[in-house]
Amino acid sequence: MAKILRAALIGAGIMGLNHARVYSEMDDVELVAIADVDPKTVARLMQRFRVRGYTDYRELLEREQLDLVSVVVPTEQHYAVVCDTLRAGVATLVEKPIAATVAQGAELIALAHETGVLLTVGHIERFNPAIIVLKGQLDHGALGRVYQITSRRIGPFPSRIKDVGVVVDLATHDLDIMHYLTDSIVVKLHAEIGRRLHTAHEDLLAAVLRFENDVIGMLDINWLSPNKVRELSVIGERGMFVANYITQDLTLYENDLAPYGTEWPQAALMGVTEGRMIRFKVNKKEPLRAELEAFAAAARCGGPAPVRPEDALLALMVAQKLVESGAYGETLCAVDDHGEVWEPLQPRRRHLAELEVGAIA
Known part of the structure; x- marks a missing residue:
């Protein structure tokens, strides 16, 4: 049987909740942790999905051994969070747009190449x-x-x-x-x-x-x-x-x-x-299920990205x-x-x- 991949979610708004739901339904992925700045949201999702919860995503990255992570935070936070997930060596799917600016998006792509970590973008259509x-x-x-x-x-x-x-x-x-x-x-x-x-x-x-x-x-x-x-x-x-x-x-x-x-x-x-x-x-x-299945498959074998970050930057x-x-x-x-x-x-x-x-x- 294939290894069960350990997944986490950063950002538990409406779309993030859907990511959590789909991960929890996948046979080859285990949702192990979520992070959100709202303590009430964290407590609620910890109970619903039986996962560990954090109000600081950096603590999540330090404590958890992860194979992949979904970043579903507001656009203005994409750059900072994805920089940290890539430096932590975790395959990352960030919801579109890739970043708040073209310059930030280009830097994320460069960092993904530098670290050799999979980066893809949630262009769900x-x-x-x-x-x-x-x-x-x-x-x-x-x-x-x-x-x-x-x-x-x-x-x-x-x-x-x-x-x-x-x-x-x-x-x-x-x-x-x-x-x-x-x-x-x-x-x-x-x-x-x-x-x-x-x-x-x-x-x-x-x-x-x-x-x-x-x-x-x-x-x-x-x-x-x-x-x-x-x-x-x-x-x-x-x-x-x-x-x-x-x-x-x-x-x-x-x-x-x-x-x-x-x-x-x-x-x-x-x-x-x-x-x-x-x-x-x-x-x-x-x-979304098809997207996350493709992401998990890419994380398992090391790529290629289901949606190239260069396409998202374009x-x-x-x-x-x-x-x-x-x-x-x-x-x-x-x-x-x-x-x-x-x-x-x-x-x-x-x-x-x-x-x-x-x-x-």
């Missing part, structure tokens, strides 16, 4: 079964050439979010998925942001992005809607995929004039008309550029006249080039 099936379909050319990706992530204002706005809290989900599905990087963006209810940060985003492979991205994100919507659409030569993150449904609306196998130039001349609607079989599963960087664009009313371009790109994009560009070379070989 990567583990949504509908997105996994969609990625497979796109990789096999189900849409032919992809034109546009639109993400709509709207809902009521979450009073628990105090330290960041809707762009860093929500748009990072969609930016990561857009990079993941397109295998490309953003080279140009324009954003409009608004602050209607939040007292310190933006709670409304409408943005347009252009990717290096000429795909157009659109973001409709807010904390102002009474109903919760989590939906992604991908339009291409052969039709449109629509993925519902909440129900984990995936539907293809075919372009009847460009069936699978039709070459792009011919399809361009034929135009677009309504074809079949196909609902794909998706084996539904809680994304999502954070583009999110911050969106805030900058919205604040100053400017369209921002990632590539200058010499072909150089924003610094956090460079590792992603090299990674994509390596993948392309590997595919050719």
